[in-house]
Each structure stands twice: as structure tokens, then as C-alpha cells.
Amino acid sequence: MNNRIWNWQAPCSPPRSKLAPSPLPRAERPSQNRILNSRAGEGGGRGEGGAARSAAYVHTIGTSSPLPWLVFEGTTDKGFEMSRNRKRKKLICDLAHSLSESGHTKQAWSLLGCGHWFQKQIGPCGSVTALKPMHCDSMFCPECSNRRSVPLQQKILARCNKPEKSYWLLTVTVPNTPALTKEFLQGVVASFAGLRDSAVWSDMVSGGFYSLEATRNDERADWHPHLHVLIEVPKKLPMDWVHKVKAAWKALTGAEYIHLDSLYGMTKDGKRKRKINLRGLREVVKYVTKSAAFAASPSLVDEFLTAFKNVRRIQAFGSFFGAVEESEKSEEEKEKPDDLLQCVCGAFHRRSELKFGFGAVHESETVLLADGRRQMQFDYGGLIGSVSESPPGVPVLELEIQDVSIEIQWELSLLPSVVLPESNPNQTALAL
Amino acid sequence: MPRDQVFQGRTEDAEAPFLDAGFWKEGVKVTGLVERSWESENGECYVLTLSDSVTLKIGDAETEVETISIGNMTGFRMAMDAAKCKKLVPGDYVTLECTGIKKATKPGHSPRPNFDVKVIRKPQEDDAPY
Numbered sequence: 001m002n003n004r005i006w007n008w009q010a011p012c013s014p015p016r017s018k019l020a021p022s023p024l025p026r027a028e029r030p031s032q033n034r035i036l037n038s039r040a041g042e043g044g045g046r047g048e049g050g051a052a053r054s055a056a057y058v059h060t061i062g063t064s065s066p067l068p069w070l071v072f073e074g075t076t077d078k079g080f081e082m083s084r085n086r087k088r089k090k091l092i093c094d095l096a097h098s099l100s101e102s103g104h105t106k107q108a109w110s111l112l113g114c115g116h117w118f119q120k121q122i123g124p125c126g127s128v129t130a131l132k133p134m135h136c137d138s139m140f141c142p143e144c145s146n147r148r149s150v151p152l153q154q155k156i157l158a159r160c161n162k163p164e165k166s167y168w169l170l171t172v173t174v175p176n177t178p179a180l181t182k183e184f185l186q187g188v189v190a191s192f193a194g195l196r197d198s199a200v201w202s203d204m205v206s207g208g209f210y211s212l213e214a215t216r217n218d219e220r221a222d223w224h225p226h227l228h229v230l231i232e233v234p235k236k237l238p239m240d241w242v243h244k245v246k247a248a249w250k251a252l253t254g255a256e257y258i259h260l261d262s263l264y265g266m267t268k269d270g271k272r273k274r275k276i277n278l279r280g281l282r283e284v285v286k287y288v289t290k291s292a293a294f295a296a297s298p299s300l301v302d303e304f305l306t307a308f309k310n311v312r313r314i315q316a317f318g319s320f321f322g323a324v325e326e327s328e329k330s331e332e333e334k335e336k337p338d339d340l341l342q343c344v345c346g347a348f349h350r351r352s353e354l355k356f357g358f359g360a361v362h363e364s365e366t367v368l369l370a371d372g373r374r375q376m377q378f379d380y381g382g383l384i385g386s387v388s389e390s391p392p393g394v395p396v397l398e399l400e401i402q403d404v405s406i407e408i409q410w411e412l413s414l415l416p417s418v419v420l421p422e423s424n425p426n427q428t429a430l431a432l
Numbered sequence: 433m434p435r436d437q438v439f440q441g442r443t444e445d446a447e448a449p450f451l452d453a454g455f456w457k458e459g460v461k462v463t464g465l466v467e468r469s470w471e472s473e474n475g476e477c478y479v480l481t482l483s484d485s486v487t488l489k490i491g492d493a494e495t496e497v498e499t500i501s502i503g504n505m506t507g508f509r510m511a512m513d514a515a516k517c518k519k520l521v522p523g524d525y526v527t528l529e530c531t532g533i534k535k536a537t538k539p540g541h542s543p544r545p546n547f548d549v550k551v552i553r554k555p556q557e558d559d560a561p562y
Contacts, residue, residue, distance in 0.1 A: 067555035074515025075531060076507040076546035082514055 088142055094295040095140050101298035104305065110136035115143055116363045118374070119356055123349040129341050131361060131374050139289050139308065140301075152285045152314070153278075156209060156230070159320060160263070160276055165206070166237065169280050170229040171259040172249060176222040180214055180307040188212065188225050189311075191252045196317060200244045207232045207318025211284050212311070216293040216300065228284045230263065232319060285314065448479045448501040449488055453533075456545035461529040462486060466520045467499070477503035478520045502528065511549040525552040 092111060099108035114136035123129035135144050160167045172195075174188050189212065195201055208231040215224045233241075242260045250256050263280050294300035316322065343349055367377050451462070464480035471477075478501065485498045502508060508528070512518075520526065527550040534544045 070551075070553040070555060072512075072515035072517035072551040072553070073549070074511045074513065074517070075548045076510045076514070076544075077531075079510030079512070079514035083510065 091292055091295050092141075095291060095301065098295060098298040098301040099140075099305075102302035102305075104302070107136070107138055107305075111138050111141055114138070114141050117360045118363070118366060120359070120361055122355050123341075123343045123345070123347075124353055125343055125345045125347060125349075129343040129349050131366060131376070132356075134360060139305075139313070140291050140295075145286065145289075149282070149285050153281055156281060156285060156320070157276065160230075160232075162232070164235055165232050166235050167263040167276065168231050168233060168237070169261045169263050169284065170231055170245075171226060171257075171261070172229060173224070173226040173257045174253050174255045176217065176220065176224050178222045180223040180225070180303050182307050182309065182311060185212065185214070185225060185307055185311050188227070188253075191249075192227055192229075194252050195245070195249055198248045200241070200248050204233050204237065204241055205231045205318065207316075207320040209284060209314070209316045209320045211286070211314045213290070213313070214304070214307070215290050218293050230281070230284045230320075448499040449490060449497060450477075450501045450504060451486070451488075453505070453542055453545055455486070455488065456530040456533065458530055458532050461527065462500070463525070463527045464500070466522050466524040466526060468522055469503075469520060472504060474504045475509065476519055477501050478526075480526060502526075505545060505547075507534075507545045507547050508549065511547040512551075515549055515551060517549075517551050520551065521553070523554055526550070 096108040096112045099105070099111065113134070115133055117134045118131035119134055121130040121132055135141075135147065137144050139145075172192065174191070177184055192210065196205075208229055210227050210229040212225070212227055214226075216222075217224055242258065246256060246258045249258055261280065263276055289304070291301075291304070294304065339350070341349055361376065365377055366374050368374050462480075462482055463484070464482040467479045467481055469476055469478045480500055480502060482498050482500060485496045486500065487494050487496050488500075489495075490497075512520075529548045531546045531548050534546060536543050
């Protein structure tokens with residue numbers, strides 16, 4: 001039997017050329033000679049009454065070889081990424097199951113297939129010129145939330161640049177509620193509109209942006225609706241302003257908790273940085289539903305969906321008015337109709353000339369190119385089926401065998417204490 | 433008649449201080465052989481005999497140690513997870529390099545050292561397909 005076949009490698013072990021040298025002193029390593037001798041049957045055993053003679057070295061390449069050392073490599077960052085992806089997949093599976101159980105079957109399928117399906121865009125030549133990803137746009141989908149929030153963050157960042165103003169994050173809460181309803185959420189939004197109309201607010205705040213959110217408290221079995229608000233105020237905000245806002249909010253809703261936080265990062269000395277704290281900004285415009293606490297419960301998922309149906313979760317006001325609409329437009333305008341796309345036929349087509357094809361393409365039928373573009377996989381089955389003879393690949397295969405035999409010889413030369421036999425092309429070919 | 437077996441050991445010989453978060457700085461690298469493993473309340477920990485001794489501050493004095501314990505840190509466990517190595521076994525040759533310290537995002541939590549881990553394991557006879 002050939003060395004190549006016997007020398008099995010574990011799936012996790014690297015290619016032989018990458019194997020590290022043995023870390024142990026030579027005497028402690030699993031002796032290659034010992035293995036070779038025992039297999040060759042030359043060594044003396046117990047049957048010889050302890051008078052074992054040292055076996056002569058027998059070259060047995062092709063019948064024995066030590067197993068390679070296993071090498072495991074990993075980094076914390078990669079482990080963190082893997083752990084996060086696992087959690088995200090579990091969450092999506094839980095949500096899809098809950099949606100399906102609560103009668104939202106279509107949404108469940110969309111959520112599971114988000115980003116995995118593509119719409120064909122056919123050029124004037126009749127071939128598939130481009131693939132457009134199909135998104136679910138579900139409020140539970142982390143991918144879609146991220147896709148929608150990034151352009152919005154950029155829009156808001158571009159607006160937070162007035163030198164005579166400062167920007168703050170305000171968290172406004174209402175008392176927890178055991179049942180989440182649309183009326184309750186509309187009441188929260190209406191109360192906040194009332195606060196914005198008050199003199200305390202309008203004297204200081206020139207504009208801003210809010211997002212409505214509801215998290216689930218499992219221990220108390222209730223919902224916690226709250227608003228994250230970004231506000232634009234004069235450079236010097238009076239210290240007592242937040243207390244006046246608290247009093248006004250309490251008069252409207254009965255809730256006392258309002259938290260004001262700077263949108264700017266802080267230096268080690270406690271001084272404010274010029275740069276805006278992106279983490280804080282993301283909190284306002286993240287679009288993400290924190291659904292981990294209730295994802296596994298179909299009734300709670302249904303309650304959340306029903307309550308938030310047709311309720312605007314992100315809204316700008318004052319000087320920021322129109323920012324959301326602009327960001328949504330810019331996302332659509334990213335694909336300009338005048339863009340030229342190269343087709344598989346070799347010609348360039350304008351995006352406006354493309355028509356949507358019938359049916360969707362799954363991710364497995366496509367291939368991601370090195371430059372980030374995605375294209376349909378080559379139809380090998382169709383090609384082989386279309387010719388009458390077997391593919392003319394024999395000369396190529398012979399060439400490959402020669403290449404591989406040279407590679408094997410080079411790799412074997414790296415191994416210690418293995419004497420290479422003279423090149424025997426038949427043996428190499430047999431091994432392959 | 434078979435003789436009685438006698439086992440002797442000293443606590444000092446088995447003690448192995450942990451390399452805590454204070455020891456790790458970006459670029460610090462340790463290499464060693466896994467001697468044994470033991471279960472702690474923070475998960476499985478391993479005792480390593482280092483190829484190069486390290487200086488640790490134990491109490492007030494700085495002591496040079498050759499045998500240390502690892503495994504109680506989240507960064508290490510994540511790196512092991514990424515390497516698809518469920519646990520270390522005695523005889524494994526481990527290289528652990530700190531690639532940076534991640535600051536804690538929540539108050540009261542300690543910073544997390546990030547690692548690049550490499551484990552070289554002697555193949556077992558069971559690994560062979562036949």
C-alpha cells in the first residue's frame with residue numbers, strides 16, 4: 001500500500017507542508033524506525049527470551065509511516081465571531097418557529113431565506129446580467145436592520161456638525177406594561193409629541209431624532225417601552241434643564257425616569273472628545289428589535305408584531321425632519337439606472353435596460369467572486385449533457401498526475417528519516 | 433505476595449499559579465506542555481510546564497515560575513473554540529500569544545485579553561482509519 005493512502009490526516013490537520021516540527025526532543029518522539037521495524041517483522045520479541053537483536057533498518061516506504069501531528073489554531077476574535085453567528089442563527093430559528101406557530105408563515109420563510117435568494121436581472125441579450133439579493137425587511141432580521149441603519153447613521157452624522165450646537169442622547173421611559181398594544185405605543189408617541197410642544201423643550205431643542213423600542217422583562221413578565229432620542233441643543237445646556245424635562249414628562253405620563261447622556265466620547269482625563277460616540281448613535285438608529293427574550297414564545301412574538309404594525313419606529317423632528325426619508329431614498333438610489341454592467345455575453349448593459357427574470361436563484365447556485373460580485377455558477381451538467389462524447393479530459397489528467405507525483409516527492413523529502421526510493425512512475429500513479 | 437504500592441507527593445510540587453489578566457500584554461507569548469487538567473468553577477483549567485519560565489508577582493515578591501495554569505479566561509476559551517479543539521489533553525504542546533486587550537464595555541467587568549492559540553497534538557493510535 002502506498003504511503004500517500006496510508007498516511008491519513010485528520011480533517012483538522014494542516015497540509016503536510018505546514019506541519020510544525022515535533023516539539024519534543026528526538027528521543028521522546030514516536031519513533032519512526034520502531035514503527036517501521038515492527039511492521040517489517042524483523043525485531044526480536046518476547047519469544048526470543050529477551051535476546052532481541054536490533055532489527056536492521058528496512059526501508060518500507062509505502063507500507064508504514066507515522067501519523068502526522070495534529071495542529072489546532074484559532075484566535076479569540078474568530079471564536080467571538082463564531083459564537084455571535086451561532087447565537088444569531090439560533091435566534092433566527094427560534095423567531096421563524098414562533099412566527100410560523102403564530103400564523104405568520106410567510107414572514108417566517110422570508111426571515112429564514114433572507115439574503116440566501118437572488119432575483120435574476122435579464123439583459124437585452126437574454127442572459128442573466130445581474131443578481132439582486134432578496135431581503136425580508138422583517139423587523140426581527142438583524143441583517144436587514146443593519147442594512148437599513150447604516151445609511152441612516154451616515155445621514156445623521158453629516159447633520160451633527162453645527163459648531164454652535166451640541167448633541168445629546170436622551171432615554172425616555174414609561175411605566176412597564178403587562179400587555180403590549182398598538183394603542184399603548186401610540187399613547188407613548190403622543191405623550192412624547194406633547195413633551196416636544198412644551199415650552200421647556202422647545203426653548204432648548206432645535207431638532208432631533210427618536211426611535212421607539214420595547215424590550216421584554218422575563219422575570220417580571222412585562223414589556224418595557226421606551227424612546228431613544230438624539231437632541232440638538234445650544235452649546236451650553238443649563239444643568240437644571242433635564243430636571244425641568246423630567247417634571248414635564250412626569251406630568252404627561254407619570255414616569256420619572258429620563259436619562260441624559262453625552263453623544264460625544266470622553267478622553268481619559270474626562271474631557272469631551274470632538275468626535276461623536278458612534279456606539280451611542282447606533283443605539284438610536286439601530287432598527288434592531290431586541291427579541292432574544294421573547295423569540296421562543298409564539299404568543300409574545302405575535303403580540304409584538306401586532307402592536308408594532310403600522311407604527312413608525314424611527315422618526316425625525318425639528319431641524320432633522322426628513323432625514324429618515326432621505327436615507328431610505330439614498331438606499332434605493334444607490335443603484336443608479338445609468339450604471340453599466342458587464343454581461344456574460346461580453347457586452348455592457350445599462351441597469352435601466354435590465355428586466356427581472358422569472359423565478360429566484362438560491363445562493364448555492366451562485367458563486368461569490370474575489371471582487372465581491374456574485375454570479376451564477378457555470379452549468380457543467382448542461383455542458384456535459386450537450387456533447388455526445390465524453391469530455392476530452394484524458395491528457396489533462398495525465399499532466400495532473402505528473403504534477404502531483406513531483407509534489408509528493410518534494411513533500412516526502414521534507415520528512416525526517418525517510419529515504420526516498422527511486423522514482424517509480426507506476427507506483428505513484430497507483431497511489432493516486 | 434504483591435508489595436504495597438506507595439504514592440508520595442507535595443503540595444508545592446503541584447501548585448501552579450494562574451496567568452491572570454494582569455500578566456497578559458499585547459505580544460506576550462508563552463509556550464508549554466500540558467501536564468494535567470482539572471475542573472474549576474470557571475470551566476476546565478490546564479497546568480502547563482513552560483519551555484521558558486516567566487516572572488510573576490506572587491504576594492509581594494516576584495517569582496520565576498515554570499509551571500503555570502491557564503483556562504479560566506474567556507479569550508482563551510473563545511480561541512480554543514475557533515481552533516475547533518474541545519479540550520487540551522496531557523502531552524499537548526500549546527503556544528499562547530496575546531493579540532491585544534479588549535476593554536470592558538460594562539462597568540465592574542474586567543478587560544479581556546485576546547489570544548492566538550496553537551495546539552500541537554501527538555496523534556493517537558485511534559486516529560488511524562484502520
